[in-house]
Amino acid sequence: QVQLVESGGGLVQAGGSLRLSCEASGRTFTFSSHVMGWFRQAPGKEREFVAYINWNGGRTDYADSVKGRFTISRDNAKNTVYLQLNSLKPEDTAVYYCAVAYSGGYYSRSDYGDWGQGTQVTVSS
Numbered sequence: 001q002v003q004l005v006e007s008g009g010g011l012v013q014a015g016g017s018l019r020l021s022c023e024a025s026g027r028t029f030t031f032s033s034h035v036m037g038w039f040r041q042a043p044g045k046e047r048e049f050v051a052y053i054n055w056n057g058g059r060t061d062y063a064d065s066v067k068g069r070f071t072i073s074r075d076n077a078k079n080t081v082y083l084q085l086n087s088l089k090p091e092d093t094a095v096y097y098c099a100v101a102y103s104g105g106y107y108s109r110s111d112y113g114d115w116g117q118g119t120q121v122t123v124s125s
Contacts, residue, residue, distance in 0.1 A: 002026040002114040004098050009119030012088055016123070020083040022098030022116055032056075032076040035101035037112055038083045040094035040121075047097070052106040053081060061106070066092075088123045095120050 008020040020038070024031045037052040051062045051072040060072050071084040081098055096119050099112035 002029045002100060004100070004114060004116035006096065006098055006116045006119040009096060009121045011122045011124065014089055014123055014125050016088050018085045018088065018121060020085065020096055020098075020119060020121075022081045022083075024079045024081075024100070031079040035106055036072075036074060036081040037099050037101055037106060038072060038081075038096060039099060039109065039112075040092075040096045041118075042091075042094040045094075047109055049107050049109075050096070051083065052101065085121065088121075090123045090125045093121060093123050 003025045004022055006022045008018060010018060012018055032055055035052055035054050038050040039047050040050050041047040049063050050066055051070060053060045053072045053074050057074050062070060069087045074081045098116045100114040101111050102113050103111045105111045
């Protein structure tokens with residue numbers, strides 16, 4: 001059993017920044033062995049891929065809509081993955097979720113399991 005707890009969301013004006021955190025725990029879970037991802041879901045929309053990071057941070061990728069504005073990183077000593085959100089836009093408003101990847105691909109929701117409860121990000125214009 002893996003527990004993921006996201007934090008850091010909030011209300012911010014357009015152009016502002018936020019840093020999301022996701023801490024993982026579990027008696028038999030080895031955080032440093034897993035690719036981690038961030039997704040988001042806006043009201044009335046499907047949950048969509050935002051970013052992923054490989055086990056040591058050496059490989060990352062982003063959705064085109066956030067490339068150049070968001071940065072994913074991880075600290076394996078703290079079992080935590082981060083998402084830095086810069087130059088926020090109203091269309092970034094969504095609940096942001098972290099998840100553990102259990103299959104290759106890393107861009108599809110079906111590649112991930114063990115989701116967190118999400119953290120709300122609201123960007124005002």
